[in-house]
Amino acid sequence: MIETILFVISSFWVGLSGAVVPGPMLTVTISDSVKKGFIAGPIIVLGHITTELALIIVILAGLGWIIGSQPAALIIGIIGGSVLLFMGYEISRSNEKLSDIIS
Template identity: 60%
Template structure:
């Protein structure tokens, strides 16, 4: 009986990893910021962004357990988060697109910085995305309940481990490959990538604002 429980937890964790990975790989704000921060701060940017994302998710989980899941997924919350979050994304994208520093200057400055930027960006890209809250109020919460039904706190832990490992695995990989590419990248390539990333983030922001207004 005990072996069956552990097998169930392992399979549930693996399922959570696959579901989390399928969501993480969809182009969005976190991917854009991971690429831009990795160019400036190196391969550690991806894991730091994920750490900021995990902080946000942990707080959200506590709110859901406190009985606020209905509020997080309400139309009012979607409107407020979409409108404010969309504007934050537009601002982040604008600052990203207008970056005039050279890649070499940014890499040198990152060597002396404390590196809190990616963590903050991980938090910002999470709280400014209305679909992040919708996912946790629906799919995420359903997985949490399934984990509780399966093995209580161990089931919930299995879900979180699988989910967070998928984020760390994907964005960490993106960060490593982006950093390796920056070693042979020229300034004009860097500025093109930053401009495209910034424009994409601004488009997402506008989309979130419009979507929140038509809910």
């Protein structure tokens, strides 16, 4: 019983930390909302849900050890870092366009 309570508490804190701390998801949501309007939010949420659901299915299928392996961590780190660099580049490039609109 105590394990379940600790699991719920730790899950809550992990979820809260992802929701409270601004990060790439918030940056993309704000950037795309300026460009595409209201529809950007639901599309981003749908993409995030799809990714999370795929991870849950992999873990429930007993393949969680693959995600936690060293090669997977390296691949996820390289792909994730590349995507973050690309997103930062695209947002910084679009900054000139946004400043033209504002002024």
